[in-house]
Amino acid sequence: MTKTVVDSRGTACPGPITDLIRAYRKSANGDIIELLATDPGVRADSKAWCERTNNELISLEEKNGVFTVEIRISGKKG
Amino acid sequence: MVNEMKSIAVVGGGAGGLIFANTMAKEMSDDIRSGRLKIRIFDGSVHHEFQPGYLSVAFKGKNPATMRKYLSELVLPDVELIPENCSRVDIDNKYVVTEKTGKKFGFDEVIIATGSRPDYSQIPGLSQANHDFHTSASASAELFKRLEKIRWGRIVTGIAGLPYKCPPSPNESAFLLEEYFVRKKLRKDVKITFITPFLRSYSNETVNSVIEPMLKERNIEIITGFNLESVDPEKELLTSMEGESVPYDTLLLVPPHSGAPIFKGVEYADEDGWIKTDKYDLHVADYENAFAIGDATDLPISKAGVEAHLEAVVVAKNMISQMQGTGERYEFTGRLQCSMETGYHQATFVIGTYDRPIERIQPSLYNYFQKKLMERIYWASLKGGYEWLFKWHFGEDYYRKSGKEKPPMQTPKVQNV
Ligand SMILES: Cc1cc2nc3c(=O)[nH]c(=O)nc-3n(C[C@H](O)[C@H](O)[C@H](O)COP(=O)(O)OP(=O)(O)OC[C@H]3O[C@@H](n4cnc5c(N)ncnc54)[C@H](O)[C@@H]3O)c2cc1C
Numbered sequence: 001m002t003k004t005v006v007d008s009r010g011t012a013c014p015g016p017i018t019d020l021i022r023a024y025r026k027s028a029n030g031d032i033i034e035l036l037a038t039d040p041g042v043r044a045d046s047k048a049w050c051e052r053t054n055n056e057l058i059s060l061e062e063k064n065g066v067f068t069v070e071i072r073i074s075g076k077k078g
Numbered sequence: 079m080v081n082e083m084k085s086i087a088v089v090g091g092g093a094g095g096l097i098f099a100n101t102m103a104k105e106m107s108d109d110i111r112s113g114r115l116k117i118r119i120f121d122g123s124v125h126h127e128f129q130p131g132y133l134s135v136a137f138k139g140k141n142p143a144t145m146r147k148y149l150s151e152l153v154l155p156d157v158e159l160i161p162e163n164c165s166r167v168d169i170d171n172k173y174v175v176t177e178k179t180g181k182k183f184g185f186d187e188v189i190i191a192t193g194s195r196p197d198y199s200q201i202p203g204l205s206q207a208n209h210d211f212h213t214s215a216s217a218s219a220e221l222f223k224r225l226e227k228i229r230w231g232r233i234v235t236g237i238a239g240l241p242y243k244c245p246p247s248p249n250e251s252a253f254l255l256e257e258y259f260v261r262k263k264l265r266k267d268v269k270i271t272f273i274t275p276f277l278r279s280y281s282n283e284t285v286n287s288v289i290e291p292m293l294k295e296r297n298i299e300i301i302t303g304f305n306l307e308s309v310d311p312e313k314e315l316l317t318s319m320e321g322e323s324v325p326y327d328t329l330l331l332v333p334p335h336s337g338a339p340i341f342k343g344v345e346y347a348d349e350d351g352w353i354k355t356d357k358y359d360l361h362v363a364d365y366e367n368a369f370a371i372g373d374a375t376d377l378p379i380s381k382a383g384v385e386a387h388l389e390a391v392v393v394a395k396n397m398i399s400q401m402q403g404t405g406e407r408y409e410f411t412g413r414l415q416c417s418m419e420t421g422y423h424q425a426t427f428v429i430g431t432y433d434r435p436i437e438r439i440q441p442s443l444y445n446y447f448q449k450k451l452m453e454r455i456y457w458a459s460l461k462g463g464y465e466w467l468f469k470w471h472f473g474e475d476y477y478r479k480s481g482k483e484k485p486p487m488q489t490p491k492v493q494n495v
Pocket of ligand 1: 163191244
């Protein structure tokens with residue numbers, strides 16, 4: 001299991017979701033991706049992305065304008 | 079005026095590298111001719127191609143030869159073209175090494191403008207199966223020949239992986255395919271499917287709200303959230319990382335891109351070879367004498383010619399003002415402007431800056447003509463022509479004056495090694 005921090009702070013849509021998709025390609029089931037973003041669109045986009053790709057949204061928090069999204073990769077067919 | 083001999087190496091003679099080198103040559107010709115300034119551009123390509131033109135070659139049968147010119151014709155006489163790629167850019171020790179002859183050239187300042195390239199290695203089977211409209215004029219011409227033979231079947235177009243240059247180009251391929259088969263009166267027998275790893279047809283919601291209804295209206299099937307893992311060319315089947323499959327008869331995907339291979343593993347680039355670049359003055363990592371422009375950067379904006387152009391202008395303006403001691407500093411505004419042809423002589427644009435969100439622009443004939451105008455003026459613009467027009471067009475987004483003075487340049491240590 002590896003944890004990858006993807007820092008998309010300061011990028012506007014589609015920056016965070018682009019960075020997430022790129023990190024996802026390099027990940028394996030069981031890995032954690034922590035996505036940091038300042039674009040509020042990340043809230044809806046990361047939820048919808050997890051639903052669509054069957055990955056697990058562990059947490060989504062906002063603190064001082066920074067969103068931290070934790071995702072467990074579980075959707076890859078293996 | 080430059081007091082001492084100074085040498086600038088430009089690695090990559092594409093849109094960004096040419097505009098930078100030719101702008102410098104135009105503005106600093108006295109210094110160049112008197113031997114106080116040397117500008118070298120390194121690029122092993124014989125031709126430079128107008129990449130937006132690939133779409134007209136692939137989907138409208140335009141002659142591919144009209145989309146390319148000899149690189150040597152695009153370099154102003156005051157710039158020295160070294161017709162070789164570089165195999166190494168050593169910023170610490172201020173030299174580049176050429177790939178074929180292994181020659182070393184010293185520099186005081188280096189501009190990295192090596193663009194982006196398709197990286198088929200990321201998706202097994204893709205290179206064998208794909209008909210690429212996105213990488214060269216000749217491949218696009220091959221695709222057009224193939225389209226002419228198609229009478230029925232399922233064409234799958236879209237995005238195979240991220241990142242890639244010119245974000246609207248996959249959508250354009252869907253629109254132009256639709257128009258092509260309507261004109262051929264074969265549309266009802268040809269199914270067009272658009273796949274994307276994003277959650278919408280266009281990654282940005284504002285642009286998506288304009289184009290997704292159009293794609294649907296034109297009966298183009300859209301599969302979002304599709305992360306292509308592999309292609310089976312024998313079974314003609316795409317498989318996603320989540321195990322979904324999509325069959326195809328003809329495949330036209332935009333492959334994921336990476337930076338030039340020479341930057342993989344260097345400390346001033348990320349693991350995919352994108353150069354770590356300051357988003358405003360475009361310096362590389364912690365270096366004061368290295369700049370990156372265009373697709374080669376890791377900037378969080380689209381990879382497109384307009385960005386390469388405006389970044390080249392900013393770096394050139396800063397160098398000129400530093401050499402002339404005017405103290406003026408310029409910054410890149412993050413302005414992006416990608417045209418998206420939506421078929422039937424209509425186009426929209428994707429326009430925004432670092433500070434301004436992407437605008438909603440309805441497709442129009444006027445936008446289409448603007449796109450066509452760019453085709454006309456492209457070659458001259460690479461030589462620094464029509465800059466007044468770009469300045470007028472981009473207005474306050476052309477560049478931003480930052481006011482922060484940079485200390486005068488130090489005496490160069492390395493000449494030709
Ligand atoms: C189908 C398509 C449609 C497009 N439409 C648009 C559009 O509408 N608007 C827009 O703004 N942009 C568009 N673009 C994108 C645009 O063409 C590119 O973003 C632009 O060319 C980038 O400029 P660049 O200088 O960074 O790279 P390039 O122009 O690609 O040039 C890079 C150069 O570096 C050279 N090089 C590579 N490695 C080395 C090395 N090791 N040593 C020396 N030289 C090296 C290459 O030979 C090449 O000449 C489109 C692209 C495509 C493919």
